Amino acid sequence: MELVHNLVxxxxxxxxxxxxxxxxxxxxxxxxxxVLPGIGPVATIAMLLPITFNLPPVPALIMLAGIYYxxxxxxxxxxxxxxxxxxxxxxxxxxxxxxxxxxGRAGPALAIAAIGSFFAGCIGTLLIGVFGPPLAExxxxxxxxxxxxxxxxxxxxxVVLAHGSLVKAVCMVLMGLLLGIVGTDVxxxxxxxxxxxxxxxxxxxxxxxxxxxxxxxxxxxxxxxNEEMREVNTSNVSHLFPTWADLKMSWGPxxxxxxxxxxxxxxxxxxxxxxxxxxxxxxxxxxDDPSRFGHGAIEGVAGPxxxxxxxxxxxxxxxxxxxxxxxATMALMIGAMTIQxxxxxxxxxxxRPDLFWGMIASMWVGNFMLVILNLxxxxxxxxxxxxxxxxxxxxxxxxxxxxxxxxNNSPAEVYLAAAFGFFGYFSDKWECEPGPLLLGFVLxxxxxxxxxxxxxxxxxxxxxxxxxxxxxxxxxxxxxxxTVIVLxxxxxxxxxxxxESAD
Amino acid sequence: xxxxxxxxQDFRSGLMFMILGAAFGLGALKYSMGSASRMGPxxxxxxxxxxTVILGIVIFIEAFKIEKDRPTAPAWRPLLGVxxxxxxxxxxxxxxxxxxxVIACVMLSAIGGPDxxxxxxxxxxxxxSVTVWAxxxxxxxxxxxxxxxSY
Numbered sequence: 038m039e040l041v042h043n044l045v046x047x048x049x050x051x052x053x054x055x056x057x058x059x060x061x062x063x064x065x066x067x068x069x070x071x072v073l074p075g076i077g078p079v080a081t082i083a084m085l086l087p088i089t090f091n092l093p094p095v096p097a098l099i100m101l102a103g104i105y106y107x108x109x110x111x112x113x114x115x116x117x118x119x120x121x122x123x124x125x126x127x128x129x130x131x132x133x134x135x136x137x138x139x140x141g142r143a144g145p146a147l148a149i150a151a152i153g154s155f156f157a158g159c160i161g162t163l164l165i166g167v168f169g170p171p172l173a174e175x176x177x178x179x180x181x182x183x184x185x186x187x188x189x190x191x192x193x194x195x196v197v198l199a200h201g202s203l204v205k206a207v208c209m210v211l212m213g214l215l216l217g218i219v220g221t222d223v224x225x226x227x228x229x230x231x232x233x234x235x236x237x238x239x240x241x242x243x244x245x246x247x248x249x250x251x252x253x254x255x256x257x258x259x260x261x262x263n264e265e266m267r268e269v270n271t272s273n274v275s276h277l278f279p280t281w282a283d284l285k286m287s288w289g290p291x292x293x294x295x296x297x298x299x300x301x302x303x304x305x306x307x308x309x310x311x312x313x314x315x316x317x318x319x320x321x322x323x324x325d326d327p328s329r330f331g332h333g334a335i336e337g338v339a340g341p342x343x344x345x346x347x348x349x350x351x352x353x354x355x356x357x358x359x360x361x362x363x364x365a366t367m368a369l370m371i372g373a374m375t376i377q378x379x380x381x382x383x384x385x386x387x388x389r390p391d392l393f394w395g396m397i398a399s400m401w402v403g404n405f406m407l408v409i410l411n412l413x414x415x416x417x418x419x420x421x422x423x424x425x426x427x428x429x430x431x432x433x434x435x436x437x438x439x440x441x442x443x444x445n446n447s448p449a450e451v452y453l454a455a456a457f458g459f460f461g462y463f464s465d466k467w468e469c470e471p472g473p474l475l476l477g478f479v480l481x482x483x484x485x486x487x488x489x490x491x492x493x494x495x496x497x498x499x500x501x502x503x504x505x506x507x508x509x510x511x512x513x514x515x516x517x518x519x520t521v522i523v524l525x526x527x528x529x530x531x532x533x534x535x536x537e538s539a540d
Numbered sequence: 541x542x543x544x545x546x547x548x549q550d551f552r553s554g555l556m557f558m559i560l561g562a563a564f565g566l567g568a569l570k571y572s573m574g575s576a577s578r579m580g581p582x583x584x585x586x587x588x589x590x591x592t593v594i595l596g597i598v599i600f601i602e603a604f605k606i607e608k609d610r611p612t613a614p615a616w617r618p619l620l621g622v623x624x625x626x627x628x629x630x631x632x633x634x635x636x637x638x639x640x641x642v643i644a645c646v647m648l649s650a651i652g653g654p655d656x657x658x659x660x661x662x663x664x665x666x667x668x669s670v671t672v673w674a675x676x677x678x679x680x681x682x683x684x685x686x687x688x689x690s691y
Binding site: 207215222253257438469488489496 | 549550552553556557560561564567568571572575576577578579580581584585588589591592595596598599602611612614615618619621622623625626627629630631633634641642645646647649650652653654655656657660661664665668672676683
């Protein structure tokens with residue numbers, strides 16, 4: 038009954054008028070920015086992060102969860118209406134969603150995406166409630182070696198799941214780790230790589246890295262493509278509700294996708310991309326008539342969207358209990374928590390139960406808001422989609438600048454963001470993904486700290502990582518992941534899975 | 541056998557990682573290494589920096605092996621336009637006031653776009669100036685300096 042008690046506590050926090058309002062504002066702004074074509078959820082969250090800085094921790098994180106859901110849902114809307122995936126996980130939604138739109142069924146496609154996500158979100162919330170506390174118990178037994186090995190595992194999985202070259206992804210992680218330790222060293226007080234610049238001796242701002250590499254990088258890449266806005270399916274968004282037959286067809290895929298998504302979400306590093314892709318392939322294989330897929334099959338929208346959301350939800354489990362981000366979005370969440378003065382980890386649950394359970398409950402509330410608010414507002418989002426890119430992107434650049442400036446009220450963060458925009462643009466051009474860098478950046482100081490502590494305990498003998506069972510288990514898992522991906526056969530399969538969905 | 545760069549992406553990124561890794565590795569010389577049991581501030585960056593160099597070399601060598609399409613030329617106009625706009629904002633926000641920073645940022649980043657239209661961009665910088673003023677000064681009361689002659 039502890040579960041009920043905890044969830045009740047969470048909902049009393051999340052349902053207070055003030056927090057409901059922040060959740061709503063978050064969802065709303067997240068959708069507004071997320072729906073703009075060519076701006077993915079990571080960029081959206083990075084951009085909106087600064088507005089939560091002046092709030093107390095609980096409302097700030099609730100608002101952020103709202104932004105997160107709004108941004109993901111906005112991404113699906115763009116995918117269905119414009120065939121322009123804002124993030125790699127909505128690529129799969131594009132396939133059948135856009136086709137449905139062309140057949141005048143954009144309304145039901147959007148509705149089923151929201152309903153599927155909501156159902157998956159409900160299950161995800163319950164799972165966090167059930168598995169969060171026992172996992173946190175385990176996490177309390179973790180010492181420095183376990184933490185180090187776990188972060189190592191997290192980084193390896195991020196590398197394994199990155200597109201393209203493994204070595205390049207490792208290099209990006211290393212760059213991230215190195216950039217993460219710029220600033221004053223906590224142990225010795227030595228200022229590293231700051232070159233006497235005061236802004237650098239406090240460390241490179243997380244917002245500058247995320248905004249530069251994701252926000253500015255993406256905008257420049259979009260301008261480069263110079264494509265005319267694609268045709269927007271606005272003709273028939275009027276009737277929204279799926280038919281009874283639609284619902285009956287989607288029910289199965291949504292259930293199965295929820296299972297797929299929850300499993301992939303908990304695994305460190307596993308992406309929402311993989312879950313939505315797996316769900317799509319599975320439904321296509323299971324279908325009586327697979328040829329309907331790619332021509333507007335509603336299962337092809339319902340499944341992946343549910344899987345994607347289930348994974349998004351359960352990826353909060355490692356974040357909230359262990360303090361380990363599983364991807365770029367979760368890295369952003371950690372950054373936001375750190376700025377609020379909360380060190381993510383198992384102690385959050387015991388020291389700040391209101392915050393922990395409030396945030397979980399507000400995820401559910403945010404999901405629910407998306408269904409009841411965004412569906413009626415679809416007409417408005419469609420209007421947003423019609424704004425030409427050239428009109429809104431300077432505004433986005435501007436709000437990014439103001440956001441970066443307001444972190445410390447200093448122009449240094451803005452200059453840094455520009456520098457990271459430059460770096461991000463070229464690394465992307467040379468096929469090095471920014472995601473692993475961001476993850477490394479967040480984990481850098483934590484990893485160094487735990488490595489130091491572990492080696493201090495063991496008097497400098499690295500064997501400590503192999504003699505402690507949990508730590509050994511994680512290192513074995515990391516080694517297995519690496520072998521699996523290096524084996525040529527499986528490597529090909531991974532490329533297929535990722536590229537097929539990315540193209 | 542003449543060496544030919546077959547993969548420009550690998551060539552350049554390999555070079556980039558070698559340089560950046562070496563920069564961190566050499567920079568770490570200034571900090572004390574300590575010992576394995578008591579790591580100094582130089583220990584972690586030294587290992588990571590030189591590891592990056594080694595992997596950079598691996599990527600660099602790959603560039604001579606497998607043929608791949610050249611990347612498209614850098615799009616300097618959007619790159620300089622957008623990042624110029626951002627830097628102009630950073631420069632002007634404390635010196636020239638928020639309004640001039642807004643206008644410079646919007647205009648420069650608009651110039652970076654493929655079809656720049658002067659009249660449209662002037663209107664949007666005016667609209668955005670008013671919006672920013674309304675949100676940040678009027679509604680949130682943040683301590684922005686609006687014009688060079690303010691306070």
